Amino acid sequence: MADSSSSSAASTAVASSDSEREELLDRMLTRLALCDDSKLQPLLSKLLPLTISSLSSQSPAVRNKVLEILSHVNKRVKHQLEIGLPLLELWKLYSEANAAPMVRNFCIVYIEMAFERVHGKEKEDLVPLLVVNISKLPHQHQEIILRIATKA
Numbered sequence: 036m037a038d039s040s041s042s043s044a045a046s047t048a049v050a051s052s053d054s055e056r057e058e059l060l061d062r063m064l065t066r067l068a069l070c071d072d073s074k075l076q077p078l079l080s081k082l083l084p085l086t087i088s089s090l091s092s093q094s095p096a097v098r099n100k101v102l103e104i105l106s107h108v109n110k111r112v113k114h115q116l117e118i119g120l121p122l123l124e125l126w127k128l129y130s131e132a133n134a135a136p137m138v139r140n141f142c143i144v145y146i147e148m149a150f151e152r153v154h155g156k157e158k159e160d161l162v163p164l165l166v167v168n169i170s171k172l173p174h175q176h177q178e179i180i181l182r183i184a185t186k187a
Contacts, residue, residue, distance in 0.1 A: 053094035060089060060100040067107055072118070075111060080121040083108065084128050087142055091135040098137075105141070112148070120149035126164065143176050150183045158187040 063082055070078050086104050089097055112118045128134060129142035146165075150158065162184045169177050 053092055053097050056089055056092060057094065057096050057100055060086065060097065060104060064100065064104050064107065067104065067111075072111070072115065076119050079108065079112075079118070080124065083121055083145060084124040087125070087138055087145065088128055090137045090141055116152055119152050120145055122146060122149035122153060122161065125149060139173075139176070143179050147179055147183055150186065162187045 063086065067078065067082060082104070086101055086108075089101050092098060112120070125142050125146050129139050129146060134142070150161070153161065165180050166184055169180055172180065
């Protein structure tokens with residue numbers, strides 16, 4: 036009986052956590068929507084890694100909110116290459132040993148976008164970081180990393 040109540044308490048805590056995360060993401064989306072383009076880069080440096088890391092949640096509502104935020108980000112930055120994305124933070128998130136596959140898949144997309152927005156010498160300095168353990172990455176991601184590296 037105690038096992039049943041403790042697992043019930045755990046599932047309630049997860050539901051509460053997912054609900055809180057969804058509310059946080061909703062506030063982030065509102066903040067993103069109200070943000071002026073001139074202030075978008077500093078906001079994205081915090082928002083993008085946190086948003087993508089939320090894809091590790093099993094909650095469909097949380098994942099849908101993340102996709103809504105990422106869709107908004109894509110529309111805002113697609114044709115504005117001067118708006119930088121947090122490349123190093125995304126790489127750290129991608130490189131975490133316990134990162135969920137969905138988190139890694141979205142990280143790699145935004146890492147490629149971020150790399151396109153970095154200039155000259157900084158690109159050259161980042162390539163060794165990206166390729167250092169490339170053999171341990173999934174084959175698809177290896178191709179993307181190599182494509183990124185050749186653009187340096």
